[in-house]
Amino acid sequence: MTRYAKQKRLLLAVDCIIFGFDGHEVKLLVVKRAMDPEKGKWSLMGGFIRPNENLKECANRVLKQLTGIEGVYLEQLRTFSKPERDPLERTVSVAYFALIDINKYEKQLSHEYSAEWFLLNQRPKLIFDHEEMVRLAQKHLRYKASLHPVLFELLPEKFTIPQLQELYEGIYDSHFDNRNFSRKVLSTGLLVKQKEKDKKNSKKGAFFYRLDRKKYKADFQAFLNFIPNPDKFLS
Amino acid sequence: MTRYAKQKRLLLAVDCIIFGFDGHEVKLLVVKRAMDPEKGKWSLMGGFIRPNENLKECANRVLKQLTGIEGVYLEQLRTFSKPERDPLERTVSVAYFALIDINKYEKQLSHEYSAEWFLLNQRPKLIFDHEEMVRLAQKHLRYKASLHPVLFELLPEKFTIPQLQELYEGIYDSHFDNRNFSRKVLSTGLLVKQKEKDKKNSKKGAFFYRLDRKKYKADFQAFLNFIPNPDKFLS
DNA sequence: TCAAAAGTGTTCGGACTACACCCATGA
């Protein structure tokens, strides 16, 4: 016998803002919504929470459904609750944002959901309040990446410093001095130099680096100051 | 006719982690739970969301019920969703954290809820996962206060720099150099010196200051670096 | 040999820290 009898129950969903990086540009993964309302329109990938899972498990399940992968970087962003956000029935949605290495999973995309990668700045209009979620996720990512090495989650195992810089420049829609950038990044001690070079993007070639996972975990929460004049980007 | 028919509905609640500062120490406001399960035990103040309000409105309503006040600093922290967190029925809870000037409201506390202020470090055991919520809120507050002037929300209109320092020391459970502290705080330009002094805490007396609200709003998101070696406190 | 990108070096100013010292006042 429940004592919460007078209270109204409602639907709880998870929506995922999924960022990817293809080596040059930052992208967002969205799907064509499969059900009414707004069927056929672009939407964040989401799903309803099930009785025996918590929100993070739900977000992981949703991500696996769509991309086939597990163990992605996943972070709870915020819960959205405007009463009329879903016109059909009241649904509160918890937004999660995910960072994935696009190259690894580009071909595994589920066709069932008509998933597609868009350039972050050229994405289509999204349904409901999903636009607001993406904007908040972007803002949060900028904030976080200015202090913590979170963007490494978007890179493949081996990457070059110019690639890393392109990623930062994509996230901040800005341009940084490459000389200061590489020195700053190397000074963190997070990178391990490899013997091979990447010759695709220049004649001289740029050395590959690999993330020191141990140091990465240990130093993640420290203030690392990756970008110059971070205040500029926190509007 | 709903198309989400197969999905399970559940209860959604808000719980508030309410911090206060009495001029010397940091405190937490908790209540005696009025209903089963766990009736009579200490708990965060909370309530179920209603059909026509969003989460922030709900948190504000809950705060007003308890303290009689509106317009408090309020921030969504995280949503807690372990299936068995409430043993009676599945309830997902959105944790909000609030900062209030304790002096202003100490006497208005609602007796209906048996509310009580505890020293943050000497609080009683709380029900469900409320302990986890408080710990997370504390961590978040430390993080945020190390970069942004959020702690001013805990102070009365007029305050002295030694008081402000006591507040920071309480939050970080640490001791800072008063000479560097005052210089750093004054250099932000956020404080407006008053003519009167506070003579209660020393013979010489300390000047009162007032927050420049305009500059506070404008600079809130900037990185201000209030405490030395912030990395130490981000564990 | 030359263009284009990768990467190292240098200088300057400002911020943070540690610590010494003076100030005001009530008892």
Added chain:
DNA sequence: TCATGGGTGTAGTCCGAACACTTTTGA
């Protein structure tokens, strides 16, 4: 006059930002 906080000053160090220069190599 002295003990007790309040408040200002200073020197050294480190870090970030701006900018010059060298290195490598394919075409």
